[in-house]
Amino acid sequence: MKEFVISEAKAETAVLVGLVTQTQDEAKTKEYLDELEFLADTAGAITVKRFTQKVNGPSSVTYVGKGKLDEIRSFIQSEEDAEREIGMVIFDDELSAKQIRNIEAALKVKILDRTSLILDIFAMRAQTANAKTQVELAQYRYMLPRLQRLWTHLERQGGGSGSGGGKGSVGLRGPGETQLEMDRRIILQRITLLKQRLVEIDKQKVTQRKNRGRLIRVALVGYTNVGKSTIMNMLAKSEVFAENKLFATLDTTVRKVVIENLPFLLADTVGFIRKLPTDLVDSFKSTLDEVREADLLLHVVDISHPDFEEQINVVEQTLKDLGCSDKPSMIIFNKIDNYSWIEKEADDLTPPTKENVSLDDLKKTWMARLNDNCLFISAKEKQNVDEFRDVLYKKVRELHVQKYPYNDFLYPTE
Numbered sequence: 001m002k003e004f005v006i007s008e009a010k011a012e013t014a015v016l017v018g019l020v021t022q023t024q025d026e027a028k029t030k031e032y033l034d035e036l037e038f039l040a041d042t043a044g045a046i047t048v049k050r051f052t053q054k055v056n057g058p059s060s061v062t063y064v065g066k067g068k069l070d071e072i073r074s075f076i077q078s079e080e081d082a083e084r085e086i087g088m089v090i091f092d093d094e095l096s097a098k099q100i101r102n103i104e105a106a107l108k109v110k111i112l113d114r115t116s117l118i119l120d121i122f123a124m125r126a127q128t129a130n131a132k133t134q135v136e137l138a139q140y141r142y143m144l145p146r147l148q149r150l151w152t153h154l155e156r157q158g159g160g161s162g163s164g165g166g167k168g169s170v171g172l173r174g175p176g177e178t179q180l181e182m183d184r185r186i187i188l189q190r191i192t193l194l195k196q197r198l199v200e201i202d203k204q205k206v207t208q209r210k211n212r213g214r215l216i217r218v219a220l221v222g223y224t225n226v227g228k229s230t231i232m233n234m235l236a237k238s239e240v241f242a243e244n245k246l247f248a249t250l251d252t253t254v255r256k257v258v259i260e261n262l263p264f265l266l267a268d269t270v271g272f273i274r275k276l277p278t279d280l281v282d283s284f285k286s287t288l289d290e291v292r293e294a295d296l297l298l299h300v301v302d303i304s305h306p307d308f309e310e311q312i313n314v315v316e317q318t319l320k321d322l323g324c325s326d327k328p329s330m331i332i333f334n335k336i337d338n339y340s341w342i343e344k345e346a347d348d349l350t351p352p353t354k355e356n357v358s359l360d361d362l363k364k365t366w367m368a369r370l371n372d373n374c375l376f377i378s379a380k381e382k383q384n385v386d387e388f389r390d391v392l393y394k395k396v397r398e399l400h401v402q403k404y405p406y407n408d409f410l411y412p413t414e
Contacts, residue, residue: 012087013079014045015072017064019093020054029092031307035274036092036114038225043120045088049075062102063091069106076107088112093275097146114275115142130201137194140187147180147187205289214404215256216264216396219294221319223311224271226302227334230379232268235259235389252290259393262400267294272318274310288322295399297329298392303362303376304338306355328399330373332388337378 016036018029029052037047053068062069076086088110089103095113103111112120119139126132220228236255253268267290291297299315301308312331319325339359359376367374372391377384 012045013048013085014040015075015086015089016040016047016050017072017089017091018050018052019058019064020052021057026052032092032274036090036117039114039117039121040090043117043124045090048079048084048086051075058093059099060096061099062106063093063095063099069103073107076109090114090117100146118273118276130198130205133194133197133201137191137198140191140194144184144187144191147183202289216296216399216403217267217290217294218257218264218296218298218392218396219267219269219291220298220300221269221291222271222300222315223302224273226271226300226305226311227379228268228271228300229253231298231300231332231334232266234379234382234385235392236266252288254290259389259396262393262397264396264400267291272315274314276318291319291322291324294324294327295403296395297324297327299329299331301331301333302335302338303333303359304335304340328395330375330391330395331367331370333367333374333376334379336376336383337381 016033018033018036020026020029024032033050033052037050040047051064051068051072053064055065059065064072072089076089079086086109089107090112091103092114094115095103095111100111100113119135119142122131122135122138126135220231222228232253232255236257252270255266255268257264257266269288269291297319299312301312305311316325319327336359341358342356343358363376375384375388375391377388379385
């Protein structure tokens, strides 16, 4: 799996590449590249340059056009001339084997796409056997259609076509194909084994869940880096790892929480993110079993993020894909302490935007229709935490009475 790993010991420098298209304007591309830079930083890479190109869609050959590829190559060469080596070029979409092969041939540096970068972070973050197995399965699924590209890379290292040793591509073609098919079989067998291992882990988790007793299950869901683990620590008085990095939490953590005299189970789950391939979601479905089996979903949103509404849509679509869109839920707008806005000038007649709307005015928009299914807090600064606990208590108690009516005497209304 070394194909995906970025060394933590020495920070590599990276160049980011994104496209501006008819469906993705410049502002959206900037937001995506901001997130890609955050991903790169989480993986241990330092971004030194961004390149964007306006096109109708990605080139099937090199993602960007020839002119833009030449521009990127010239920048890499100028950095090398100044003894500043560029370690990798990271593209903001998933690349095909053909695209990676052609881009590598042109740029002569390591090429990553958004998917392989996320896989690298997952590999760094995975702690339990379950998460490690899921990461390995996702890596093999990613690698399988790109085996030809990997062999081209090895062939170049070993002195392939044009190396002067008389071993042109024709001489390598037969054995290469044989080895390629052999590797394909090995990977397919490994994928089958990993799937079987996940089934066994799932059975163990089902048994664990059955042994948890008659308690309501609450799951924290949301985009990555919105503060779910901080909320978990606040409610459960636990020490779940929380960091200002993407995918700080990869393994699902479950804690018993008691508010007043009402106990329930609270699960902290892996965060969602934009442009996450289906194969990657499939690999982590067992991690999200806590979401499927939850009685109540707490959808945590970073309201200070300029694009929080799209993040809400990403999470809601992912929950729909998981078959969880009909579960009782409430939105927790977190990080109100970080919310900032700029008041418009009196003579400014342009339509209001998120950048110049106060938090109080924002609460009067579509959020007002959510009533008590919407709360505004700062888990870090403990703002509005008492209200959060009160509302959560009422919702959990209501669900408990519905699910376990004969246990109601344990939790009197007064």
